[in-house]
Amino acid sequence: MTVQVGDLVARTSYHCDLPFRVVAIHEETKSAELNGHDVRLYxxxxxxxxxxxxxxxxxxYEKMTSSKEDESYKLFRQDYKQMKMKHGYTATNGYRDQTSYFEMPGRVLHIDGDPYYLKKCLTFYKKLHVPVIGKYIPESEMPDLAPRLVAQIRPDILVLTGHDAFMKNKGTASDLKAYRNSSFFIRTVKEIRYHWPSLDQMVIFSGACQSHFEYLIRAGANFASSPDRINIHALDPVYLAARISFTSFMDRVNVWDVLKNTLTGAGGLGGVESRGMLRTGLPFPSE
Structure with missing residues (x-):
């Protein structure tokens, strides 16, 4: 078999457990660099x-994955309807007022180290009706470029993700040098928190598959991956950001409520209690 960049492959040493996309080939070492097809693993x-x-x-494989995505989307829509009813009840004084109202969901800036995943995520943001701007920046360049982008766009919610990996042969789970890209995510969060220190002013999710969860939270992320050093699905950050975007700024975001509808769950994602970002206004402008 001649492997080419862009091919979909599996690793026999791991019993072909996951499909990967070939992103680079090194003829001198007869090896290839791989990105997970649906998980954020390098x-x-x-x-x-x-x-x-x-x-x-x-x-x-895609049929199985699509089924999980559809179920997660269905659960999110159920939660969204409940939040919508709550917002309507509050805005209309318990349905006693007839005044129409409007909603301003939290704006998302999604910075991704993988252009393929970024495109897929933006499609789902659109499906969920989340206002979003997406930018592709390689993980190694995020500490320098992401803070400037944040200063320009000033989002309510920031997603910093891409690919990562915990390499057991390079250290223990507490050793940062054993992670492929965690140090870049951590540095980026620290740089941004220097200018926006409040966890309520900007909600940050950061990390990818097997990232160093504890260091990311200490750096200032509200939510991060991966507590159990497991793989996370490409769309998990989208569902998390969407839930925060549609939760009222008057309400706290319960960590479990956010994670229960993700594809990975609490083993892959975690975080600290945070505030929602949606604001309700009235009256609705007449045409």
Whole structure:
């Protein structure tokens, strides 16, 4: 088999557990750099360890993943309807007033180290009706470029994600040098929190698969991955940001309520109690 950039492959040494996209090939070492197809995991592998994912295998995997995404979306819509009813009840004085009202959801800036995932995430933000701006920045460049972008856009919610990996052969789970990109995420959060220190002024999610959760929270992230050093789904940050965007700024965001509808759950994501970002106004402007 001749492996090419863009191919969908699996690793035989891991019993072909996950499909990966080939992002780079190194002929001198006969190895390839890989990004997870649906999980935010970075990996590398010898070329002779890779096998192609057949069309049937790909369709079967995507069907299974799509089913999980649909279920998560369904649960989110149920929560959204409940929040909408609560907002309407509050804005109309218990439905006693007939005044129409409008809502301003929290604005999201999503910075992603993977352009493929960024495009997929933006599609889901649109499906969830979340106001969002998306930018592609490689993880290593985020500490320098992301703070400038935040200063220009001034979002309510910031998502910093991409790919990461915990490499057991380079240290323990508490050793930052054992992580592929966690140090870049941590530095970026620290730089941004220097200028926006309040956890309520801007809600930050940061991390990817197997990222150093504890250091990211200490750096100033409201939410981060990955408490159990497991893989997270590409869309998990989207559902988290959407829940915060549609929660009233008068309400606290219960961490469990946010995580229960993600595809990974509490093992992959965690955080601290935070405030929602939606504001309700009235009256609704007449045309």
């Amino acid at each position: 990996a590398d592998a010898p070329l002779d360890d890779l096998v192609p994912v057949t069309e049937d295998e790909r369709e079967q």
